[in-house]
Amino acid sequence: MRKPVIAVDGYSSTGKSSISKIIAQKLGLVHMDTGALYRGITYFALTSCRLPDGNINLPALFEQLPQLKLGFRKINEELILFLDGKDITNEIRTKEVSENVSLIASQPQVRDFLLQTQRAIANDGGVILDGRDIGTVVLPDADYKFFLTASIEERTKRRFLELKNLGIEMPEEEVRENLISRDKTDSEREVAPLKQAEDAILIDNSQLTKKETIELLLSYIKEI
Numbered sequence: 001m002r003k004p005v006i007a008v009d010g011y012s013s014t015g016k017s018s019i020s021k022i023i024a025q026k027l028g029l030v031h032m033d034t035g036a037l038y039r040g041i042t043y044f045a046l047t048s049c050r051l052p053d054g055n056i057n058l059p060a061l062f063e064q065l066p067q068l069k070l071g072f073r074k075i076n077e078e079l080i081l082f083l084d085g086k087d088i089t090n091e092i093r094t095k096e097v098s099e100n101v102s103l104i105a106s107q108p109q110v111r112d113f114l115l116q117t118q119r120a121i122a123n124d125g126g127v128i129l130d131g132r133d134i135g136t137v138v139l140p141d142a143d144y145k146f147f148l149t150a151s152i153e154e155r156t157k158r159r160f161l162e163l164k165n166l167g168i169e170m171p172e173e174e175v176r177e178n179l180i181s182r183d184k185t186d187s188e189r190e191v192a193p194l195k196q197a198e199d200a201i202l203i204d205n206s207q208l209t210k211k212e213t214i215e216l217l218l219s220y221i222k223e224i
């Protein structure tokens with residue numbers, strides 16, 4: 001029997017990735033955190049494509065995209081992001097990457113470049129991809145589509161704790177501002193903006209624990 005293709009989109013810090021990861025384990029699917037790809041390109045741009053004034057040199061980045069060795073490797077049933085042979089899991093979570101990733105993700109050249117990587121993995125089914133445009137652009141024919149949202153207060157709390165656990169100290173107000181500004185840029189960009197697909201199931205998990213959200217998603221997957 002063919003395993004399903006599942007798309008999970010939604011706002012920053014709604015738990016998309018951690019929830020998708022657990023659903024993948026439960027259902028025996030491969031999980032791809034597509035935000036990590038945009039973060040990986042942002043990390044590359046920040047380390048290798050800077051203008052003398054410190055800003056990112058976008059034309060230089062676009063020129064280097066075809067040679068970029070960025071991709072996932074399957075390690076212990078998990079997809080781990082590598083750049084030029086180096087595991088960059090931690091490097092892509094820094095404040096600097098978070099502050100610049102929406103700019104990079106709004107570039108059509110970057111989105112086109114990453115489209116194939118994302119679609120290729122879904123060819124044989126048995127995948128769950130989380131991101132912002134999976135149900136609308138990357139996998140419009142996905143078997144199941146979910147769109148996650150939660151209040152800004154709840155998301156700020158979650159992101160603050162997540163960063164703290166990673167050893168990154170950031171004032172809550174700054175965390176909140178970063179979430180608001182990223183959601184705004186992601187929703188307002190011209191190419192593949194963050195938006196709910198017409199046929200996606202909306203899940204507001206402001207009042208739900210991670211476990212309850214997972215159970216809710218699984219209940220739909222079983223029902224259909």
Ligand code: DC
Pocket residue numbers: 012013034035036038039101102105130131132133134182186
């Ligand atoms: O899920 P995340 O916070 O790690 O994503 C980082 C950024 O990447 C987010 O601000 C928007 C962008 N992104 C996107 O534009 N499309 C996707 N499919 C996934 C992420």
